[in-house]
Amino acid sequence: MKITKAVIPAAGFGTRFLPATKAIPKEMLPIVDKPTIQYIAEEAIASGITELLIIVSRGKDAIVNHFDKAFELEAVLERDNKQAMLDAVREVSDKIDVHFVRQREQKGLGHAVLCARAFVGNEPFAVMLGDDVVVSDKPCLKQLTEQFEKVGSSVLGVQRVGMDCVSKYGILDCDRVEGRLYKMKSMVEKPKAEEAPSDIAALGRYVLTPAVFKCLERTPRGAGGEIQLTDAIVMLSKTEDVYAYDFEGKRYDIGSKQGFLQATVEFALGRDDLKDEFGAYLKTLVKTI
Ligand code: UTP
Numbered sequence: 001m002k003i004t005k006a007v008i009p010a011a012g013f014g015t016r017f018l019p020a021t022k023a024i025p026k027e028m029l030p031i032v033d034k035p036t037i038q039y040i041a042e043e044a045i046a047s048g049i050t051e052l053l054i055i056v057s058r059g060k061d062a063i064v065n066h067f068d069k070a071f072e073l074e075a076v077l078e079r080d081n082k083q084a085m086l087d088a089v090r091e092v093s094d095k096i097d098v099h100f101v102r103q104r105e106q107k108g109l110g111h112a113v114l115c116a117r118a119f120v121g122n123e124p125f126a127v128m129l130g131d132d133v134v135v136s137d138k139p140c141l142k143q144l145t146e147q148f149e150k151v152g153s154s155v156l157g158v159q160r161v162g163m164d165c166v167s168k169y170g171i172l173d174c175d176r177v178e179g180r181l182y183k184m185k186s187m188v189e190k191p192k193a194e195e196a197p198s199d200i201a202a203l204g205r206y207v208l209t210p211a212v213f214k215c216l217e218r219t220p221r222g223a224g225g226e227i228q229l230t231d232a233i234v235m236l237s238k239t240e241d242v243y244a245y246d247f248e249g250k251r252y253d254i255g256s257k258q259g260f261l262q263a264t265v266e267f268a269l270g271r272d273d274l275k276d277e278f279g280a281y282l283k284t285l286v287k288t289i
Helices: 036-044 061-066 071-080 081-089 110-112 140-151 163-168 211-217 231-236 259-269 277-288
Strands: 005-009 049-055 099-104 125-128 132-135 154-160 172-178 181-189 200-208 242-246 250-253
Touching: 005 036, 036 049, 036 061, 036 125, 036 132, 036 163, 036 181, 049 061, 061 211, 071 081, 081 231, 099 250, 110 211, 110 231, 125 140, 132 200, 140 154, 140 200, 140 242, 154 231, 172 242, 181 231, 200 242, 211 231, 250 259, 259 277
Parallel strands: 005 049, 005 125, 049 099, 154 242
Antiparallel strands: 125 200, 132 250, 154 200, 172 181, 172 200, 181 242
16 A cells, blocks of 8 residues: 655644744754755655645744745746746645644644544554654655555664664664564663663654554653653554664754754755855865864
């Protein structure tokens, strides 16, 4: 079965980026000139997703506006024959159906995913977090949906993060099946290094079967007082196989300032229109550090 629906939870407070995120959603912070959430939507499109649901909350209207038609702006760009800018403005909204639902209270990522139940219905679906932007030859989500088509069960996107970073992620206890594919035995949210079963972390890309909703319904508040997607996936793994795939690609932790800055610099250096001038500027800076 092909995965055609994806959910992007974007209702969190984004406290690590305050005060910027007081009035601007974290997902709208640009990497160079494109909001983070657009990179995620583009990955979804490149992975064969045709319907996208974004979970928003109060104060996140800029996300809704971003995916809407900008009628006046487009009319002016059309009049002035600014085709490249017009294409940039229309890039995503013309290629995918985007829906929105509000999470009325920020009770955690698991609760945000539960808000997608009516949209998803009874079919497998993808969850994509804006905190992780992945640059890869084959889109990260596509790597996971291909595995899903092989194993017919939920597949989590994972990478090794090093034992010094395990306390930031959902960490898996798992066995290798073959190559990059693992079978999950358990998972623990943000463990201390000495308690972590491995350094294999779930990194913001999931393909899940709809049975996860029944688990989410029964998941009590966990780490940080939030309803954790991790806990629901552990519950799911008791009744269904859950796999993990060590996806290929460079991943940026955009939810942290360090990751956000790294992505900004590296994405700029990857752009033909910026790399020469910006690269030369960086070289002058390096001499002064
Ligand atoms: P995070 O905890 O990383 O995001 O949640 P946050 O809460 O927005 O950021 P900080 O930690 O305060 O800086 C992971 C993802 O889950 C979403 C967030 O928007 C983010 O994409 N989320 C989290 C929700 O949609 N609802 C919630 O109640 C909590």
